Amino acid sequence: MLLKMPRSHICPSCLTELARIRAVPDPHYGLAVVVCPKCSLACVRTKHPDQAFWRSVRRGVRSGRLMVLTILMTALSAGALAGMSFAMRSVLTDWRGNFLEPGEVVVDEVYFLLGALLLVMLGGCVVRVVYAHLPLWAAWLMLMIPGTVFVYLDLMIGWGANQMRKMLELNQSLEVPSHLELLGRSRVFLLLAGMASIGMLLGIVMNRMIAASSRKRVSKIRRKINKRRLRQY
């Protein structure tokens, strides 16, 4: 195994090499402070600009990746919500847009229905986890707004195009979904939105678990550092 040698760090008072002493963040400013074991002078370990440059690049890439991942997860969850609303409409509602009686639902499609509900719940859970830094209502809106846009996209485009057609007296027109179709779709969407909200509540529990495991890891590292410091002095 190749051991990486640390960068040299000389005590400005007694010229002792401090490279092998671990820097501990000071409680006031968070600076990486090293206390010289010979003269007990506290000095700050600063990063070399070479290192700082690449570190800032790495941080930028990491943040960019996180942002893309968050947007992707939101789009996927909202897409799943909208897609399942389309797919479930014919399974759960009749041509008038009313929900079917439990006995009327085709048995073969029950598993499909359960899968869809689980998928939508999972989407809600994922959105809550990726937007852990936002309040619950904001994370909920982050799922519901794109979900609603996806579900009624054909209506919005068709309506806009037809308004334009009227304004410009054109011959072309775009088909918009019927009222009954929209009624059925809206009902299924509301049902699935409820399931996604339940998924979000599960997401809260998951966030707490993640935070607890992170706290545990941090305290473990702290204990390790403290032990090393005690061994050094």
Add this chain to the structure above:
Amino acid sequence: MDSIRADRACIKCGFNLFGQEVFKEDHYQLAVTRCPECGTVAALQSYPTMSHWVNRFRALIAAGWVVVLAFVFILQMSLVGTFADGMSSQAGMPLAKMIGKAYNEWAEENEIATNIAGWGMNTTDYTEYIQVPQDWTDEHLDEILDQEGGLVRAMDKSFVIVLIPASIAGFVLGAFWSIVLLGASRKKAAIVPISLGLIGVILMYSPSFYQSAITPQASEIAKELYATYLAPVGVIIQFPAILLGIFLGRKIARWVITLTLPPRSRVPFSIFWTRDGLALPSAKR
């Protein structure tokens, strides 16, 4: 006194100073060491000079960034041309059909074969694709325009629809320039897309811009007629969308960053706030 017991390169020759004795020099009492290879004195309380590769990488990244911006600049110019072309084609479609129809009738009367005669279909449906000789156009165009009631009456008004994607593209590109030109204020950043639009307008008035083939199709003749008036207007109408994009671009970027990233991960993007003299949003909900 101690000795260097870690890696430190000599600032002159790059020799590793590991094991060299550290001492305080006489004049200022600074901690120094001496390179055994070249004898250069290294001050140990300051940073060693940065390696040349950092500056080289920085230059490389900057050059790559300039190339990307130049590419977007050219892309925006071609987009301006595409929208102008689309608008003029759409507006000139009824006139193109009329020109094609008139030429088709004339060709049948004079027993001249047209380029669409061999297509084996009802040629009256595709008259806009008929190739019309220039001398025939010069002779009959005014007559056809009189029959149709002039250029404005013969126009297909649905060309206005092209302005919707054109405005959206203008807004997106305005926002793009506002975000990438962080070194400039928003007013200065607006100069780039606006000047680009003006270059587009100037190019559209240049005689060679709409030069058709030797024997142009009826649709090309009609497009050329309308492009002179409509294309520059279409570009200028995009300006408000571009300015709106410039104005809102950084705000949208800040909003997206705040929304999608937890406070700790926002730090690399802090320039979006500091550039406009704003403080980073607090971590509290």
